[in-house]
Amino acid sequence: MFVSLPRFLRIPLACLLLFTSTVLHVGPLLLLTAVRLLIPLRSMRNAFAPVLVLIAESWLSVNSWLFAAFTRTQWEVEGLDGLSTRENYLVVCNHQSWVDIPALQRLFNRHIPFMRFFLKSQLIWVPLLGPAWWALDFPFMKRHSKQELEAKPELRGKDREATRRACEKFSHVPVSVMNFTEGTRFTKAKHDAQKSPYTHLLRPKAGGVAFVIDAMGDAIRQMLDVTIVYPAGPGTMMDLIAGRIREVRIHIRRLAIDPPMRGDYENDSVYRERFQNWVNQLWAEKDARITAMLAR
Structure with a gap:
């Protein structure tokens, strides 16, 4: 719709409309959250959760429409059929x-339950977005360096406790828990520093996946293995807004979470080794898939 506008008009207008959409959605979201916090009965507080999710889904829908209206980005998606919001x-x-x-929010919005990401604790201070993520029960995690853990051993396990608390909260509502298994964005420097055995991927961190499966228990029975590639190379958010990302390819594979995938990752060494091998195999298959997706 707006894609034919000159760039010096199109980009500022897109940014303005995205900001307006954010303000118009985050305002009611935070207001309802404040009211929710004042209600003493948990059952009544829980009644607000679906309303907050509806606001968030509307926000994502408007943003996705704006990206479609202002850019010519082509989306190639495989495996979206058969998913359920229940x-x-x-x-x-x-x-x-x-x-x-x-990209993932555009893909899955209203196809599966609203997705929650595990976020770095510093992101809670991002204007508008940080409070909105907090209002929507996104888990915030504190990452500690190896040096910090050696100096303060009591910090070990804090992220696991936060994961467990978040998943216990999610066990009572339909939810999709999102995990970037590499733990950080791919760069060539990180790839070389890790001596990663994969061509297109960093080494996966199996612990986070195992802890979510354990904490959610029987409430979660399916995993969506998502592979995303940018044939021209990954770009920034501004590249997306400006229409410089010409194509996104996404593959979705649905896997059952079987009983052998569940266990005590922290204390059962046999299970831990088996689960790590399973995740490494998953990543090897993903690496080969990326090669094939780029070749297309």
């Missing part, structure tokens, strides 16, 4: 760019 999912995906997040 089924809980664990979504695992490779991570290349901040664009991954709006």
Whole structure:
């Protein structure tokens, strides 16, 4: 619709409309959250959750429409059929760019339950977005360096406790829990530093996936293995807004979470090794899939 506008008009207008959409959705979201916090009965507070999700889904829909109206980005998606908003999912995906997040939100919005991401604790201070993520029960995680853990051993396990608390909250509502299994965005420097055995991927961190499966228990029975590639290379959010990302290819594979995938990752060494091998195999298959998707 607006894609034919000159760039010096199109980009500022797109940014303005995205900002307006954010303000118009986040305002009611935070207002309802404040009211929710004042209600003493948990059952009544829980009644607000679907309303907050509806606001968030509207926000994502408007943003996706704006991206479609202002850009010529082509979307090639495989495997979206047969998903349900009544089924809980664990979504695992490779991570290349901040664009991954709006891409996944555009893809899955209203096809599966509203997705929650595990976010770095510093992101709660992002204007508008941080409070909105907090209002929507996104889990915020504190990442500690190896040096911090050596200096303060009591910090070990804090992220696991946060994961468990978040998943216990999710066990009572339809939810999709999103996990970027590499733990960080792919770069050539990180790939070389890790000596990653994969061509297109960093080494996966199996622990986060295992903890979500354990904490959610029988409430989560399916995993969505998502592979996302940018044939011209990953870009920034501004590249997406400006229409410089010409094509996005996404493959979705649905996997059952079988009993052998469940266990005590922290204390059962046999299970831990088996689960790590399973995730490594998953990543090897994803690496080959990326090669094939880029070749197309």
